[in-house]
Amino acid sequence: MNKDLENMRREYVGAPLQKKTMMSNPMDQFDFWLDQALETSILDPLAATLATVNKEGIPSARIILVKEIVESGFVFYTNYDSQKGQDILHNKNACLNFYWDQLHRQVRITGTLEKVSPEQSDSYFQSRPKESQIMACVSAQSHRIDSGKALKEKFHNKENEQTNSPVSRPKNWGGFTLTPTNFEFWQGQPSRLHDRIQYSKNHSSWDLNRVQP
Numbered sequence: 001m002n003k004d005l006e007n008m009r010r011e012y013v014g015a016p017l018q019k020k021t022m023m024s025n026p027m028d029q030f031d032f033w034l035d036q037a038l039e040t041s042i043l044d045p046l047a048a049t050l051a052t053v054n055k056e057g058i059p060s061a062r063i064i065l066v067k068e069i070v071e072s073g074f075v076f077y078t079n080y081d082s083q084k085g086q087d088i089l090h091n092k093n094a095c096l097n098f099y100w101d102q103l104h105r106q107v108r109i110t111g112t113l114e115k116v117s118p119e120q121s122d123s124y125f126q127s128r129p130k131e132s133q134i135m136a137c138v139s140a141q142s143h144r145i146d147s148g149k150a151l152k153e154k155f156h157n158k159e160n161e162q163t164n165s166p167v168s169r170p171k172n173w174g175g176f177t178l179t180p181t182n183f184e185f186w187q188g189q190p191s192r193l194h195d196r197i198q199y200s201k202n203h204s205s206w207d208l209n210r211v212q213p
């Protein structure tokens with residue numbers, strides 16, 4: 001590849017992070033940073049990389065959209081039979097990583113995943129556009145299919161079937177909540193003197209530590 005990757009670099013800047021000015025609860029700190037991300041022109045501030053591990057210990061990562069943030073954690077929706085769904089079935093440990101480019105910030109969150117209640121999944125499913133609902137029904141996410149044409153056919157057949165009726169949530173589609181045990185807030189700083197503040201859960205409170213960049 002004839003690209004000068006080695007010489008591509010930029011400076012990172014932002015208000016320095018200090019342990020004493022970080023909030024004691026990382027969910028509050030996240031909320032504060034999210035408000036700032038929402039005020040910028042970042043297109044998908046709630047897009048995050050979700051890393052899971054399969055039963056052989058092999059990791060996978062992919063982008064998901066966080067759809068709700070509650071006291072207990074971060075909610076996203078997916079197909080329970082997908083590759084990530086299979087991973088989670090065997091290993092509930094996962095990591096979510098947000099990268100907010102314009103703010104020179106990264107937030108890394110480690111925790112465990114649990115399915116949300118069927119009622120909560122139903123309620124979110126019903127709020128989605130009909131095309132998305134139909135796609136959730138016809139796509140066996142992460143499973144092989146012979147052609148894109150075959151999938152389009154499945155989509156149109158389902159669309160015709162459901163012209164005048166509401167679409168029910170397939171039982172293999174729904175939400176997960178990631179309940180955090182660790183957070184890391186990363187703020188880029190000039191000369192690579194980046195600030196990293198980590199939180200780890202200690203019973204009902206959180207321990208804060210600075211780590212080196």
Ligand SMILES: Cc1cc2nc3c(=O)[nH]c(=O)nc-3n(C[C@H](O)[C@H](O)[C@H](O)COP(=O)(O)O)c2cc1C
Pocket residue numbers: 044047060061062063064065066076077078079082083084085141142
């Ligand atoms: C911006 C963006 C948002 C996405 N949001 C979701 C999502 O919320 N849920 C989901 O299942 N897949 C989402 N995807 C697709 C996933 O990245 C991935 O391709 C899919 O979930 C299959 O992953 P798996 O095979 O590891 O299970 C999104 C992709 C992008 C690029």
